[in-house]
Amino acid sequence: CGPIPDTGATRTYNFHVSKETVAPDGVVKNGLVVNGQFPGPLIEANWGDWIEVIVTNDMSDEGTSLHWHGLLQKDTPWFDGVPSVSQCPIAPGDTLVYKFRADVFGSSWYHSHYSAQYAGGALGPIVIHGPKTQDYDVDLGPVMVSDWYHDDYFTLVNRTMNGIISFSNNILINGKMNYPCQNTTFACTPNAGVSKFSFTSGKKHLLRIINTSAEAMIKFSIDGHTMKVVANDFVPIQPYDTNVVTVGVGQRSDVIVEATGASTDLVWMRADATGCAFTDGVSPQGVAGVYYESANEDDVPSSTSSVAASALTDCGNDPLSQTQPFCPQTALDSNPTVQNIDITFGNNGTNFVWFMNNQSFHGDYNAPVLQQANEGNLTFPAEWNVFNFASAGSVRLILKSFFTAGAHPMHLHGHNFHVLDEGFGDWDGVITNPSNPQTRDVQLLRPAQDANTPSYIVMQWTQDNPGVWPMHCHIAWHVSGGLYINVLERPDDIQKMTIDHSVADTCQKWDAWSAANVVDQIDSGL
């Protein structure tokens, strides 16, 4: 709680994005990596620091960009890392230096926002250290949970655009899991290994659960242990205990786990995608080993899960009534600009795509919306899905999903938004916890009840951050299919901004590269 501290420190990282074969579960695939690693290197900073990341595109045949999930980018909206929105893609061989403030604290991740590159592996964790709101002894760091596909990302996007569902092949924890090789025709090494975590009996351990999936909603648990949830996304919450944590794509939960077992215990940590994801059923649950201080690390846990089967098939976040921010919030604006958006799925004549109020998103890599707005051009092609909220004090979105086969993890850039309510049918106008509503940067919009009974969430934010902010489903295949809008916030203030010259340089390089090479933009671009 309180203002961002001025540390005067800058944390600098040098990243190279490239294509390499990877085999995190033993199955060799064509992937994307950061500095040769999957997952990519950890970005670590203190709250209030500046973070500088020098990103070079070492691929020869496509652009890229990196997005810093959940960072607010106040006064630096051009470094949000979204091609066609805040920048042009970084051309092959080119470098862009992102510089932004660690203006929030907690756990997150960075990922490519160019098409579905991140589903190929171009991602890594972010930890921003801040005040402890609850006591713990040991910070075990990021616990990234993710679905994993053995096909390369472009093949998967191509299938998606043709209306073919891709089923994930495995679930990884911190980029590791075994795979039964008889199920694949790709080169495969059995027993690739699982991640291992150390517990000290009697101590409290902080785990930073981060869902970096392309599609899967994940149910996280540790056999025989209770978790105290202390933060959702970058927002500390009033703690509550649970034996299973739900994370949709992009969501994070910081949990504190007290090691109540014996010093020789070893148990499974589980990332379960059986109930709320499209998996092929071969390995829908990722595991990692949790070893107490006197356990033999060569032994394999034999513990069983105590999570109820019904909890694994409940495809939404924990009740809003249960989740309240830890820090006091300013009162909700009772007179916001209200926008209804209905989300539907269908064929646009060429592809299977998603519609937001009957319009699917398609971006122009060569003409970022932010640059247009900065130049005072506020007339946009319909397919850019720009919602101009002008200088409204706050915005309330009522999102409805008519899709029954899955939830949508809805993500807004540039803000932690309030979640006023969720439900089915029409919102009755009643806000859950009106004096302290749930606040985060991704909220699950549950599957519709049936074709005539949509699910809804109501979100609201204060327009205190001029910029062009993506609001989209974080399922990679859905945003590729256009489930996306641009929130244009305070264009008058955007016009007054001086955008860092490196952003224009990046566009010049991209314009030159894209004029001489084929850019195979088969999806929305994001």
Ligand SMILES: [Cu+2]
């Ligand atoms: Cu979606």
